[in-house]
Amino acid sequence: MRNRWIITVISLLLSWALQAQIQYRTIEVGALGGKMLDIYPNFPSRGLHRAVILSYSHLRDTQANRDFGRPTAGATLSFHDFGNAKVMGYGIGLQFEMTFAQRLTEKFYLIEKFRPGVVYSTKPFHYLDNPKNIVMGSSFAALMGATMGIRYSISKRLSTCLEASIWHSSNGHTTLPNVGMNSPLAMISMRYVFSEDSVSVNHRGPGTNRFLSPWSLTIGGAYGINEAGGTTQPVNGPLYAKGLASIGVGYTFRRIHRVTLAMEGYYDNTYRLWNESQEWVKEDEFVQSSALMILLGHEFIYNRWALVINAGVNVYNPTLNRIVGDIEANTAPNKIKRWIRGRFAIRHYIWKPRKGRASLYAQAGIKSNFGQADFLEFGLGMTFKGSKKVCDKPLPSPSPL
Numbered sequence: 001m002r003n004r005w006i007i008t009v010i011s012l013l014l015s016w017a018l019q020a021q022i023q024y025r026t027i028e029v030g031a032l033g034g035k036m037l038d039i040y041p042n043f044p045s046r047g048l049h050r051a052v053i054l055s056y057s058h059l060r061d062t063q064a065n066r067d068f069g070r071p072t073a074g075a076t077l078s079f080h081d082f083g084n085a086k087v088m089g090y091g092i093g094l095q096f097e098m099t100f101a102q103r104l105t106e107k108f109y110l111i112e113k114f115r116p117g118v119v120y121s122t123k124p125f126h127y128l129d130n131p132k133n134i135v136m137g138s139s140f141a142a143l144m145g146a147t148m149g150i151r152y153s154i155s156k157r158l159s160t161c162l163e164a165s166i167w168h169s170s171n172g173h174t175t176l177p178n179v180g181m182n183s184p185l186a187m188i189s190m191r192y193v194f195s196e197d198s199v200s201v202n203h204r205g206p207g208t209n210r211f212l213s214p215w216s217l218t219i220g221g222a223y224g225i226n227e228a229g230g231t232t233q234p235v236n237g238p239l240y241a242k243g244l245a246s247i248g249v250g251y252t253f254r255r256i257h258r259v260t261l262a263m264e265g266y267y268d269n270t271y272r273l274w275n276e277s278q279e280w281v282k283e284d285e286f287v288q289s290s291a292l293m294i295l296l297g298h299e300f301i302y303n304r305w306a307l308v309i310n311a312g313v314n315v316y317n318p319t320l321n322r323i324v325g326d327i328e329a330n331t332a333p334n335k336i337k338r339w340i341r342g343r344f345a346i347r348h349y350i351w352k353p354r355k356g357r358a359s360l361y362a363q364a365g366i367k368s369n370f371g372q373a374d375f376l377e378f379g380l381g382m383t384f385k386g387s388k389k390v391c392d393k394p395l396p397s398p399s400p401l
Contacts, residue, residue: 026072028055030189032165036082036135037182040231044132046083049183051167053078055097067256068302071100076115076145082181087132089123091169093143098302107153111161114307115145116346119169125177127235134232138175142366144168144344151191163187172366172376174225174239177232180373212357213386216250218260220381224367226374228270230328240269242375250299250383260297262310265290270375271319280322291317293341304352308363310343320369337370344368345377359383 032051057074065071073096080091095117101109121136149163165187170180224242229235248262271289275281281288295312314320321338328334345365352359361381367374 024193025056025058026074026191026193028057028161028189028191029053030055030161030163030187032185032187034183034185037184039182040134040179042132042134043179044084044087044135046088049080049083049185051078051080051185053187053189057097057099062303067254069100071098073098076117080119082135082183085123087123087130088135089121089133091119091121091136091143093117093119095143095145101151109151109153111147111149111151111163113145113147113149113163113165115143115147116307117143119143125235134177134179135181136169137177137179137235138171141169141171141180147187149187157193159191161187161189161191163189170366170373172226173373174227174376176227176229176235176237178373179231213388214252216252216258216383216385218246218248218250218262218381218383220246220361220379222246222266222363222377222379224266224268224375224377226270226376228273231372240273242266242268242270242377244377244379246381248295248297256301258299258301260295260299260310262295262297263292264295265292268319274319274323278322278326280319288318291320293317295341295343297343299347304349306347306349306361308343308345308347308365310341310345312341313339314341333370333372337372340370342368342371343377345379357385357387 030053032049032053034049036046036049053076055074055076057072059065059070059072076093076095076097078091078093078095080093082088082091095115097113097115100112102111103109119141121139121141123130123133124136124139125131125133145165145167147163147165149161149165151159151161153159163186165185167183167185168181171178222244224244225239226242227235227237228240229237244264244266246262246264248260250258250260252258267286267290269289271291272285275285275289292315293312294315295310297308297310299309300307317338324334324338343365345363347361347363349359349361359382361383363379363381365377365379367377
């Protein structure tokens with residue numbers, strides 16, 4: 001059960017091989033270096049975090065691709081030496097990669113990359129054999145990367161790139177410890193275009209659907225799991241479930257952008273355990289072990305896939321208030337996490353009828369308290385849209401790519 005979310009990520013990676021006609025293919029190799037950030041007491045000593053990557057990407061001529069400015073998409077394989085092989089071992093990462101590029105001059109491009117995926121650790125934490133590795137608490141964890149850089153075209157097919165990136169890994173609090181990896185890394189790479197076809201596409205930019213209202217109603221539910229305890233203690237405990245329900249409104253201001261405002265509530269069996277073990281609650285256990293929050297969100301929509309980012313505040317969460325007040329250190333981050341909630345999720349629209357008024361989606365994500373992973377969740381939901389009156393206007397003149 002702890003690695004169930006890996007299936008979702010791998011499905012995301014493989015799905016890109018089943019879509020429309022490929023326009024061109026590229027391969028890129030790179031070397032990275034930096035140092036993992038020390039973010040927790042008793043963090044293991046470490047030297048330089050070194051990594052090498054191999055990336056394959058392609059361009060497909062789809063409407064979703066044109067709406068995003070025709071980015072390339074593909075997969076990245078990476079090998080990591082975290083700077084202390086004896087304690088932290090090595091990591092092998094597999095990620096989906098999307099790259100955006102903007103031409104600055106004839107030879108120079110500004111690029112941005114986004115990489116969600118998984119990483120396998122060769123020496124995760126073990127309370128007897130490897131107790132010092134509080135960074136990698138499990139063999140598998142999520143691996144996220146965000147990059148910005150400059151690409152220089154040496155020739156039509158060959159280019160080099162200098163990038164600055166941040167890499168993060170976490171197991172979503174499903175296995176303790178869950179300190180996680182945070183490494184700012186610099187990279188130099190070489191990129192080769194080994195298959196290219198000329199494409200003539202008229203691009204009008206990310207428009208909206210003229211027949212549907214930009215407003216929508218979303219109703220959803222989710223099942224969450226985590227291991228009870230703090231960031232590093234206790235360990236090897238069972239997983240505890242939580243049930244979530246949400247209702248919210250959204251506004252689609254481009255085909256690829258939707259902003260949302262939602263109210264969410266959940267019952268948490270981990271909170272119930274805290275209340276029982278600490279004898280905090282003697283009545284109204286269900287209510288006292290529940291939480292209510294308001295979340296503002298943004299959804300990047302790419303074909304049937306979407307990246308969901310939420311941030312908001314706790315309206316009601318008595319158990320978390322007791323944990324922070326009575327159990328954890330009285331620090332500013334702990335005080336803030338009593339109020340600040342977040343989510344990072346990947347969403348897939350399973351069913352999108354022809355007229356687009358109702359959509360069924362599934363998603364997998366990580367819920368957080370002020371950036372600290374709280375639990376892993378899997379959810380289903382429905383989005384409903386109404387129709388709108390159409391007033392046809394002359395279309396703008398197309399511009400070639």
